[in-house]
Amino acid sequence: MHTEYDNEGNVVKRTDAAGNSITYTYDDMGRITSKTNALGNTISYIYDVMGRLSETVYPNNTKETREYKNGRLSKVTKRDKTFRIHEYDANGNCIRVINNEEDSIHMEYDCLNRLTAVTNTEGEKQCYYYDCLGRMTGTTDALGNKTEYAYTPTGKLAMVRDSAGNETEYSYDCMGRLTEVKRHGSEDIQTTKYEWNLEGKLTKKTDALGNVETFTYDRCGRMTSKCDKDGYNTTYSYNSAGLMEKILYADKTDVEYTYDALRKLKEIKDATGITTMEYDILGRVVSVTTPDQKTTGYEWGSMGERRSITYPDGKKAVYGYDEAMKLKTLETAKGTIEYSYDSLGRLNKKELPNDVTITYDYNSLGRLTAMSHIKEGFTEAYTYEYDAAGNRLKTTKTSVRDGISDNSIYEYGYDELYHLTEVKRNGDILRRYGYDSYGNRTIKEDFESGGLVTTYAYNANNQLVTGITGDLEEVYGYDGRGNLTSVTSGGNLIKSYTFDLANRMTSATEHGKDSIRRAEYVYNGMGHRISQSLYVTDPEKAINEMLTKEISYTVDITKKYNNLLNMQESVYVQDMYLSDDSVKNIHDLKDSQTSKNFYWDSTVVSMEEDEMESYFILDELGSPIELMDEDGFIRESYSYDEFGRMYTDESHQETTPLQPFGFTGYQMDEAGGLYYAQARRYDAANGRFVSKDSDRYIRFSIPDSLNQYMYCYDSPLRYVDPSGNDCYYFYLIEWTHEAEADRKELAEYYGIDESQIHLIEVNDTQDLIDGWNNMGTENGQPVDIDAVVFNTHAHPHGFSFGDYGGVSKFEVSDMDDINIKDVDTFIMYGCNAGHSDYMDDGIVREFSEKVTNDPIVASDGTVSAREREGLPGYTYYSDNDEHFSGLSKTTRDNEGWLIYQYYNGNLEKFGSVGYDVGVITMLEFAHNLWEEVCFAKFLEKYRLEYRIIPFTINKINKE
Numbered sequence: 001m002h003t004e005y006d007n008e009g010n011v012v013k014r015t016d017a018a019g020n021s022i023t024y025t026y027d028d029m030g031r032i033t034s035k036t037n038a039l040g041n042t043i044s045y046i047y048d049v050m051g052r053l054s055e056t057v058y059p060n061n062t063k064e065t066r067e068y069k070n071g072r073l074s075k076v077t078k079r080d081k082t083f084r085i086h087e088y089d090a091n092g093n094c095i096r097v098i099n100n101e102e103d104s105i106h107m108e109y110d111c112l113n114r115l116t117a118v119t120n121t122e123g124e125k126q127c128y129y130y131d132c133l134g135r136m137t138g139t140t141d142a143l144g145n146k147t148e149y150a151y152t153p154t155g156k157l158a159m160v161r162d163s164a165g166n167e168t169e170y171s172y173d174c175m176g177r178l179t180e181v182k183r184h185g186s187e188d189i190q191t192t193k194y195e196w197n198l199e200g201k202l203t204k205k206t207d208a209l210g211n212v213e214t215f216t217y218d219r220c221g222r223m224t225s226k227c228d229k230d231g232y233n234t235t236y237s238y239n240s241a242g243l244m245e246k247i248l249y250a251d252k253t254d255v256e257y258t259y260d261a262l263r264k265l266k267e268i269k270d271a272t273g274i275t276t277m278e279y280d281i282l283g284r285v286v287s288v289t290t291p292d293q294k295t296t297g298y299e300w301g302s303m304g305e306r307r308s309i310t311y312p313d314g315k316k317a318v319y320g321y322d323e324a325m326k327l328k329t330l331e332t333a334k335g336t337i338e339y340s341y342d343s344l345g346r347l348n349k350k351e352l353p354n355d356v357t358i359t360y361d362y363n364s365l366g367r368l369t370a371m372s373h374i375k376e377g378f379t380e381a382y383t384y385e386y387d388a389a390g391n392r393l394k395t396t397k398t399s400v401r402d403g404i405s406d407n408s409i410y411e412y413g414y415d416e417l418y419h420l421t422e423v424k425r426n427g428d429i430l431r432r433y434g435y436d437s438y439g440n441r442t443i444k445e446d447f448e449s450g451g452l453v454t455t456y457a458y459n460a461n462n463q464l465v466t467g468i469t470g471d472l473e474e475v476y477g478y479d480g481r482g483n484l485t486s487v488t489s490g491g492n493l494i495k496s497y498t499f500d501l502a503n504r505m506t507s508a509t510e511h512g513k514d515s516i517r518r519a520e521y522v523y524n525g526m527g528h529r530i531s532q533s534l535y536v537t538d539p540e541k542a543i544n545e546m547l548t549k550e551i552s553y554t555v556d557i558t559k560k561y562n563n564l565l566n567m568q569e570s571v572y573v574q575d576m577y578l579s580d581d582s583v584k585n586i587h588d589l590k591d592s593q594t595s596k597n598f599y600w601d602s603t604v605v606s607m608e609e610d611e612m613e614s615y616f617i618l619d620e621l622g623s624p625i626e627l628m629d630e631d632g633f634i635r636e637s638y639s640y641d642e643f644g645r646m647y648t649d650e651s652h653q654e655t656t657p658l659q660p661f662g663f664t665g666y667q668m669d670e671a672g673g674l675y676y677a678q679a680r681r682y683d684a685a686n687g688r689f690v691s692k693d694s695d696r697y698i699r700f701s702i703p704d705s706l707n708q709y710m711y712c713y714d715s716p717l718r719y720v721d722p723s724g725n726d727c728y729y730f731y732l733i734e735w736t737h738e739a740e741a742d743r744k745e746l747a748e749y750y751g752i753d754e755s756q757i758h759l760i761e762v763n764d765t766q767d768l769i770d771g772w773n774n775m776g777t778e779n780g781q782p783v784d785i786d787a788v789v790f791n792t793h794a795h796p797h798g799f800s801f802g803d804y805g806g807v808s809k810f811e812v813s814d815m816d817d818i819n820i821k822d823v824d825t826f827i828m829y830g831c832n833a834g835h836s837d838y839m840d841d842g843i844v845r846e847f848s849e850k851v852t853n854d855p856i857v858a859s860d861g862t863v864s865a866r867e868r869e870g871l872p873g874y875t876y877y878s879d880n881d882e883h884f885s886g887l888s889k890t891t892r893d894n895e896g897w898l899i900y901q902y903y904n905g906n907l908e909k910f911g912s913v914g915y916d917v918g919v920i921t922m923l924e925f926a927h928n929l930w931e932e933v934c935f936a937k938f939l940e941k942y943r944l945e946y947r948i949i950p951f952t953i954n955k956i957n958k959e
Contacts, residue, residue, distance in 0.1 A: 014737040017261040020281040032733035038281045041302040053763040059302040062323045073766035080324030080345050103364040121364040124388045142388035163416045166437045168703040185437020190460050208460035211480050229480035232501050249501040255525035270525035317599045332599040332606050334613035352615050354632040368620050375632045392717045419714035423642055439707045462707045484690035508672025519671035528555045534670050547572050561678050568595045607659050622665045643716050644684035664720040687711055727757045728775050731791040738865050741873045742919045765810045773819045785823045794830020796838035815846045823851040825926040834858025834898045837889040844900050855901050855926040861894035877916045
């Protein structure tokens, strides 16, 4: 990396290893006035007379403006002309936020300036309670349901009691590390145990059934091997830059990863062959070529927006945007979809090329209240009603076709934990559900089937083991890793499943009375399913297993889900030689081959096949309910029960649909009766996943998350399940290059698109406050905050912005303006921000209370960024210099990058990461503290208040 400076020491040009440059200009005060990237796109900055950023001008000439009052940010106007106004009390607490539609949120505080209540514009109020040490002891939601918290003598979370009275307990060793989690209910106690090495890394986990998995690490703290609960050992190796280089499984299959000079993944070698990626000079992927030589191309705009996708067959999806960079048009193979938005920037209309118009209406909280599909001679309208906690209470459907009306009203009931318990249609009960203390469904009454009752039983790992309907008992079997492997009914095997050593389903078999249907699945080294083969066996006719269908998939690797671009189907018939009424020879003959392209906004829009395009009509959860042709006629209709069981005709018979998508956009398997949900399979009939979720999605303040088979907390009308994770990176403009380099590393580390790493330029205190308080919501939807990075000047009591003298400072006294956020890991790059002599009154201690007791990484010493020798990216060096010594209250050495967490009113130090490390190393060390029980989530209910907006489907953080 080559860096050029002006006479004032400002960075004016940075050139990376590939020769790409970013240039900067400054005013006489040393404030950056423009930034131009390698493509010539420029962002300009304008300041007011007080030196505060007042206007940002983007490459497309749109502007974002800021206004100030009494030294505080009072108004922000976005590029789409929407704005919000902030009001404060005499103590500087934000007491009201108002948008341009005069919708508002009110906050209340106690005499210690602690948030005690939040009331939204609908009058729904949530309250928070504290003990004398300032620890949250309880929350009450808008319906009066309360969650309570208790603590150990050292301040660690010891117990969570939910609104149903169920308790979860946590135990720790003498080092304060989590050793045991116990869940209590009316059933047996569920206990999980943990063991750690001296460096604080998890080495052993024992589940409630006694199954054990173990982990080993290298001296850099990176995992080098994992022995799973079936005894299979997987090893991991890394290159000199610390990037994953190879994964070797116990069956000797492996995956190899190769990177370019900018640390971008350029090649994956796996059992299917080699996949290659190419990038533009800004590091954005421009082409992906799969082992079967199919190439997908991408084009990007000056604002980082996706401009087009070119499919392997040469077809193209072209995206157009308005000035605010909201999607305005989508051109597909056969037509153009147009999008419109309301005054708050929410999607309110989508117009399809087949003259079908879809409209959306919302309440002041952004919850969807109405949706309609309109075409001449046809109207289908839905309205939605909610309770104060956000649970859907009623759906009213009105359909008019050729003058004939069809109206239905669906009503829903819930228990005190908001598990769905009852569904009615036009006043008649359709189904009832009951649950145990751990969120497992224990009973289902199906009144559509004459009151048929099914009861369920589970083991201590929350695995479904039996389901009894009348005299029929189904028994479920699992491997040691927790994957469903068999289902028997009346002693006969009816379904079986196999999994590879990465816990991906490799086959699903239906054992019928007359035939056996089996599907095989193949995945690439990135975990994407790339093919499916379907076989049929007919034992009665002595027909051996024969291939009936092959499907290959092309996916958009820039997206974790909603990423199927193309599927090719080959259907086979058999040429059979008969002798003595039995089949002697079978030859597979390819009968037909079809190719289907799928076009997407944030959800699937259309399917193009044989030069004909069909359009998807989706419900509020993103589930297809109709497939229409180019003239607006319905090719196929779909309906679902509340947990997603799909039907394609009015008699509620399950048939094979014309397209692959089902409930919430999951893809339907052709054998085995399950949905493909990316990392796992979902069983809609039983309302649960068939494999356990990743441990990284456990949230100890939400005991239901400990049930790793549960679907959407048993609230399927409120949530959907693809992950929604984001990172936020606050930085000074002079350190843009470091920010952009770290952004690439963070995106690679989390496996998300760089657009989900939000770069927030900080020029003054209000920028930091405003950026912080608006974290966790993107496009109107809540997202989990995986990481936050502050790359600013700092000292033990705060941060400074502007030149090195600090024209604006954020001090401990400004903390009252900072909202509490659920941040998985918080990194402070600033000099001495983590100086351990200031643990009692420093900025780390103050922020530790604002990140719900999650880990903070900060430097004890003075910090300088260092370009990696021969490699892109930066490490950050914590120095034992005179500045550090001058701040020290005692004579000691700098301890480097430290990990802190807040408990019982005190900031605790958990050791050093090292002295010269990069952002990923900091995260990996901090993530090893995942077992440290989180402080009660300050705004947990609001974080989970996923409002339903069809253009960006609601998410919860699970795979």
